[in-house]
Amino acid sequence: MDLTYTPEQNAFRAEARSWLEASVPKEPLASFDTLEGFEAHREWEKKLHAGGFAMVPWPTEYGGRGADLLEWLIFEEEYYRAGAPGRVNQNGIFLLGPTIMEYGTPEQKARFLPKMASSEEVWAQGWSEPNAGSDMAAIQTTAIRDGDDYVINGQKTWASRGAYAHWLFGLFRTDPESSRHKGLTFVLVPMDTPGITVRPIEKINGKKAFAEVFFDDARVPVANRLGEEGAGWGVAMATAGFERGLMLRSPARFQSTAHRLVKLYRETVAAGGFVDSALRNRVTQCWIRAEAYALNTYQTVSRLLAGGKIGAEASLNKIFWSELDIEIHTVALALLESHGELLPSAPAAGNVGDWLEGYIFALAGPIYAGTNEIQRNIIAERILGLPRK
Amino acid sequence: MDFGFSEDQTLLQQTVRDFLEKECTPDAIRALWDRETGRSSELWAQLSAIGLPALLVPETYGGLGLDERDAVLALEETGRFALAEPIVTTAIVAAPLLCHLADTEHAAFAASWLERIAAGDARVAVASANQPLVSDAHVANLLLLSKGDRLYAANPDQVQLTPQPANDQSQRLFSVDWDAEKTLCLASGEDGLSLQAEMLDRGAFGCAAQLLGVADRLIEMGALYASQRKQFGVPVGSFQAVKHRLANAKVDLEYGRSIVHRSAHSVFTNSPSRSVDVSSAKGFIGEAARFAAGESLQVHGAIGYTYEQDLHIWMKRAWSLDLAFGSGAWHRARVGDALMDGGLSAPHFGYEPRDL
Numbered sequence: 101m102d103l104t105y106t107p108e109q110n111a112f113r114a115e116a117r118s119w120l121e122a123s124v125p126k127e128p129l130a131s132f133d134t135l136e137g138f139e140a141h142r143e144w145e146k147k148l149h150a151g152g153f154a155m156v157p158w159p160t161e162y163g164g165r166g167a168d169l170l171e172w173l174i175f176e177e178e179y180y181r182a183g184a185p186g187r188v189n190q191n192g193i194f195l196l197g198p199t200i201m202e203y204g205t206p207e208q209k210a211r212f213l214p215k216m217a218s219s220e221e222v223w224a225q226g227w228s229e230p231n232a233g234s235d236m237a238a239i240q241t242t243a244i245r246d247g248d249d250y251v252i253n254g255q256k257t258w259a260s261r262g263a264y265a266h267w268l269f270g271l272f273r274t275d276p277e278s279s280r281h282k283g284l285t286f287v288l289v290p291m292d293t294p295g296i297t298v299r300p301i302e303k304i305n306g307k308k309a310f311a312e313v314f315f316d317d318a319r320v321p322v323a324n325r326l327g328e329e330g331a332g333w334g335v336a337m338a339t340a341g342f343e344r345g346l347m348l349r350s351p352a353r354f355q356s357t358a359h360r361l362v363k364l365y366r367e368t369v370a371a372g373g374f375v376d377s378a379l380r381n382r383v384t385q386c387w388i389r390a391e392a393y394a395l396n397t398y399q400t401v402s403r404l405l406a407g408g409k410i411g412a413e414a415s416l417n418k419i420f421w422s423e424l425d426i427e428i429h430t431v432a433l434a435l436l437e438s439h440g441e442l443l444p445s446a447p448a449a450g451n452v453g454d455w456l457e458g459y460i461f462a463l464a465g466p467i468y469a470g471t472n473e474i475q476r477n478i479i480a481e482r483i484l485g486l487p488r489k
Numbered sequence: 490m491d492f493g494f495s496e497d498q499t500l501l502q503q504t505v506r507d508f509l510e511k512e513c514t515p516d517a518i519r520a521l522w523d524r525e526t527g528r529s530s531e532l533w534a535q536l537s538a539i540g541l542p543a544l545l546v547p548e549t550y551g552g553l554g555l556d557e558r559d560a561v562l563a564l565e566e567t568g569r570f571a572l573a574e575p576i577v578t579t580a581i582v583a584a585p586l587l588c589h590l591a592d593t594e595h596a597a598f599a600a601s602w603l604e605r606i607a608a609g610d611a612r613v614a615v616a617s618a619n620q621p622l623v624s625d626a627h628v629a630n631l632l633l634l635s636k637g638d639r640l641y642a643a644n645p646d647q648v649q650l651t652p653q654p655a656n657d658q659s660q661r662l663f664s665v666d667w668d669a670e671k672t673l674c675l676a677s678g679e680d681g682l683s684l685q686a687e688m689l690d691r692g693a694f695g696c697a698a699q700l701l702g703v704a705d706r707l708i709e710m711g712a713l714y715a716s717q718r719k720q721f722g723v724p725v726g727s728f729q730a731v732k733h734r735l736a737n738a739k740v741d742l743e744y745g746r747s748i749v750h751r752s753a754h755s756v757f758t759n760s761p762s763r764s765v766d767v768s769s770a771k772g773f774i775g776e777a778a779r780f781a782a783g784e785s786l787q788v789h790g791a792i793g794y795t796y797e798q799d800l801h802i803w804m805k806r807a808w809s810l811d812l813a814f815g816s817g818a819w820h821r822a823r824v825g826d827a828l829m830d831g832g833l834s835a836p837h838f839g840y841e842p843r844d845l
Contacts, residue, residue: 101498102491103559103838109490165820171490355840362828363844366717369829385823387770387835388748394838395492395747416740473729479637479739480732484712489726 103398105174112167112175119151120182133307134187138222138264141188145219147417155193155217158201162209163217169346169401174352191261192223196269196288199339204325205284214290217245226256226270226289226313227336233258234474235331236271237280242313243272243287245329248322250287251275252295252315262311263300266291269339271332275346278330286332288324295319305460340470341410346468348399349421351394357428357458358390361435364455368435379434386428393421412482422465422472429459471482492750494562499690502562507538509570510840515799518571519786522658525699528628533574537609541567543582547588550600551607557581558678561698561753568702570687571806573659575612575625577695582688583613583633586640595675598642602631616665617689619815626650635685636669639677643667655807690764692814693771694756697749703807704742704778711735711785712794731788738781743773761834772820775811782807 130137158164159171215221232238241254253288268289275283295318300308327335365383432455433440444453466472480486544560548554590599605611614629632643651664715726752770755763782804785795793800827833
């Protein structure tokens with residue numbers, strides 16, 4: 101155990117810091133859940149890519165810079181320090197990308213990864229269906245082999261970024277006679293395929309964060325299959341592992357939010373606002389928990405660099421960060437008192453409207469990427485060894 | 490940057506685990522409750538044979554010359570098996586403090602005690618500034634006592650002990666009175682306060698490391714019982730309401746583990762953030778262990794509430810360690826003071842905010 105950075109790691113941090121300071125847009129971009137904001141975020145991704153910072157841990161041939169996961173953490177710390185925009189292609193770069201790296205053919209890697217790194221192609225997720233939410237193995241949408249194509253019929257829902265994305269990845273039932281985890285195949289689907297209809301869904305603040313996607317004899321080449329036919333569940337679990345376990349929510353995201361919370365507390369005290377020891381204790385707990393998440397992630401990365409894998413403990417992560425995110429924002433809104441109700445557009449809001457936006461976003465955390473109840477089942481059964489039945 | 494443990498470190502952990510699994514069984518623990526001292530010199534000799542008190546004693550004094558990064562995993566095992574001997578105060582608190590005296594007028598005094606600790610010939614009890622009740626004062630060959638800005642070293646015949654029976658049957662607490670005029674003063678002023686602060690941080694770190702093992706054991710006992718006990722024709726552990734209690738306890742334990750491991754590194758390097766890191770660890774894991782105790786008790790149901798069942802050994806240890814060397818509330822408040830009022834150093838790990 102040595103918790104100091106090497107000179108190379110410090111140099112990388114300095115390089116990332118100076119590039120980000122010079123490059124991050126001075127004004128916040130519009131939400132990527134609007135068409136205007138979506139395109140503005142793609143422009144930013146293009147700039148990141150040109151600077152060589154779009155996907156630091158990827159090999160250079162795919163548009164990365166061949167850094168290791170520790171440098172990725174350092175980059176993320178600098179990214180949040182700089183207050184840089186959210187990653188519009190996070191489904192692609194953080195989740196599908198690593199999965200293609202593991203399961204893709206050389207052709208698929210060459211075809212998909214560079215355009216993913218540059219966000220020329222933005223990805224949506226296609227897991228859930230109207231009757232397959234927490235119970236993902238209940239997927240009914242079929243992809244039936246016909247020559248060199250799969251013909252897809254059915255419906256996906258809650259597809260994050262689905263309103264504007266160019267591609268969708270997901271699980272489809274290639275064997276209509278199969279049930280549960282068998283007979284599922286992981287397929288990459290262009291959203292402009294004839295037979296696909298997208299109906300955006302507005303989330304509780306009215307923004308089009310996700311979509312329903314309808315498939316009506318949509319033909320997709322067999323070459324777009326990731327992994328073997330019928331082996332999709334295993335491929336999807338690898339993606340879920342990245343999602344819950346490491347890349348989707350890097351620790352600096354919560355450290356920077358906890359830092360803002362401490363500042364908000366101090367400002368509230370300085371302005372003579374209401375605080376009590378209970379609020380002070382909650383602020384402290386949030387800060388400690390954000391640090392715990394960072395430390396735990398560094399431990400995970402150390403384990404991965406030593407040849408380990410992400411397993412069921414990814415479920416611990418997902419519960420921890422999603423509930424921490426809600427608590428940080430809940431405490432912030434309590435400190436803001438009546439201003440906590442103001443939308444960013446309210447004249448009196450100043451920058452406090454971010455906390456409300458963040459709160460609304462955080463509320464989805466325990467639901468997406470597998471509900472926290474499912475994660476708790478996984479922990480109990482696969483880590484603690486409790487009986488399924 | 491490497492936040493993992495070496496093969497040697499996990500091997501040491503395994504050695505301690507294998508030993509305690511054999512020698513520190515629940516039956517052996519209960520047998521010691523009936524002894525007046527509650528302690529066993531045979532057990533201390535065996536612990537010394539595997540090097541536990543000598544962990545942080547430099548090799549020049551006959552010790553193992555290891556550091557807190559090695560000790561943290563071994564300490565976890567002493568919690569897992571509810572070992573009651575004064576390992577934390579002797580090995581983690583006293584030995585390094587005595588090392589600090591090596592270039593003072595008390596060098597010879599320190600050297601002789603370091604050699605005795607390494608040889609398994611001395612237990613040490615300590616009274617930190619926030620810990621008026623002294624654990625294991627009755628078996629200690631040496632007592633390190635705080636008063637004002639001074640740190641004293643007392644022999645057993647220089648102190649008057651008043652036993653203060655405690656809820657944890659393995660715990661032996663005492664009020665200690667001593668005549669400061671007639672007792673050796675090791676340090677005073679800035680030096681004394683600095684040693685007192687280190688005493689507190691080291692004690693809290695040691696207890697935090699033990700709490701990892703305590704919480705893990707509590708969750709494991711709950712999971713084992715819930716897998717065996719049947720109601721409605723199925724194991725009670727198949728019900729989600731039961732599963733989720735233990736899963737929640739496991740989440741807190743694992744994040745507590747990361748903070749405790751980090752605090753081992755901060756104590757080892759005497760980092761500027763040492764106090765905040767230790768307090769983050771102690772405050773978090775104390776609460777996590779208490780939570781694990783409550784959830785495990787509920788999962789056990791009435792049987793877990795009996796004296797006969799062993800669960801209360803670990804429940805009570807969770808409670809007693811949570812209160813030792815500063816309660817969880819005290820430690821969280823110390824972190825809060827550092828964050829909200831400045832003073833102590835409280836940097837983030839890795840992330841450096843642009844505006845402080």
